[in-house]
Amino acid sequence: MNSDMKLSVAPMLDWTDRHCRSFHRVMSARTLLYTEMVTAPALVRGGALHLLDFDLAEAPVALQLGGSDARELAQAARMGEQAGYDEINLNLGCPSDRVQSGRFGAVLMREPELVADCLSQMRDAVSIPVTAKCRIGVDDQVPEEVLPAFLEALRGAGITHVTVHARKAWLQGLSPKENRDIPPLDYALVQAMKREFPDMHLSINGGIATLDAAEEQLAAGMDGVMIGRAAYHQPADILLDADRRIFGEESEPLEAREVVARMRPYIARHLEAGGRLHQVTRHMLGLFAGKPGARGWRRVLSEGAAGKGAGLEVLDAALEPVSIEI
Structure with a gap:
């Protein structure tokens, strides 16, 4: 895995479109950027190829896919590779009702065998990295039990890079917005997973709002940090000095x-x-x-x-x- 995975901007629906990514790329040459989530059915069955539009000047960029049909996801992954993306990421963390009804996102944490099959077929379909983004668990699951078993399943499918949003997702009773704030953060559990899976590249996500906090997570042993809303709402604070502080570049940050x-x-x-x-x-x-x-x-x-x-x-x-x- 390349070192650019030390810092990334989270995929955010309605926010991280190609214009947003072009703007963020001006501020940081090294930070890994993500698309909004694109569903595999939209690409494969719907022919919505415009959803893959991006400029190579945005690179490195990861395409995040949503879905649960392994063959469809593999085909969508191939389309993403052909479009020029640097990485294909499977969304296993989104809790919205719309996502659940399509049987993708966080609800798939209940089906690790299905997820492993999807990821395995995606890996077989492309030559670029295939990664995953998940929660620490959903609903009544016990994260200390579920997360290590889930990571084990992903590793068994050949997935070496996982970003973990350090909160549970409550699929009933909380809105997607509430799911970003109300379930408590458990950074210690995610850090413990890095110690338990030293061969995997684990990034941490959730509530990280400053470069100082990102550096603290890296110092605690995490391989990477993903920042979401703070990178969008205060982009200069996060991205202008990221190349120097996170990646060790010597160039002075832009104003x-x-x-x-x-x-x-x-x-x-x-x-x-x-x-x-x-x-x-x-x-x-x-x-x-x-x-x-x-x-x-x-x-x-x-x-x-x-x-x-x-x-x-x-x-x-x-x-x-x-x-x-x-």
């Missing part, structure tokens, strides 16, 4: 203003192709989070970018309230 400047050509191409400004800039609202002028930046950008014909002049106007460089 947030420079990130905006480097996004201009990308946005211009998007507009020339008929795209709308807000499709890109909605992901940039948190760039100056916590800094002077951040509120004005967000206001001008959120109000102006959605307008018909909005162009780069809105981006320039949004920069005016930002009073200092960071």
Whole structure:
């Protein structure tokens, strides 16, 4: 496994689209980025190949798939490899009702043999890494019993890289949003799994909101750290210095203003192709989070970018309230 798996931005539905990834890539060359979850049926049966669209400039990028039909997942994995993705990841952690009804996501933690078959066939179908993302358990399962057995099943299927969201998923009674906050975090259990499975590359996810916290997890023995909402809402805090602090690069981090400047050509191409400004800039609202002028930046950008014909002049106007460089 490559060292770029030391830090990743979590797959997040409606958030980590190709525009978001292009924005994040400007800030960090090394952090592994993920697509939104794409269901295997949508690709194989629905022919929704546009869901695979991405720019090679975003690389390294992992395609996250959802599904429970092994042959279908294998075919979708092949499609992802042909599209140029660096990794195929199977979603075993999403708790939403829609996902459950399709028999994929966290509900599959109840069926480790099925999961192992799916992953084994996916591995056989491609030459790029196949990985998984799971919870520590679901519902009434006892994580201390279920998680090691689940990891054993994954290892038996030849899976060497797993990201563990250090919370249970409650499939009944909690919304997906509540499932990200209410079940208690158990970092100690995930760290114990790394000691129990030293041959596996284990990344930890859930509630990690700073680079300091990421470094603490790596120092505790984890192979990698996945950050979700913090990387989206405060991207500069997480990504601008990630290459230096996490990966040991010597280059100085960009300033947030420079990130905006480097996004201009990308946005211009998007507009020339008929795209709308807000499709890109909605992901940039948190760039100056916590800094002077951040509120004005967000206001001008959120109000102006959605307008018909909005162009780069809105981006320039949004920069005016930002009073200092960071």
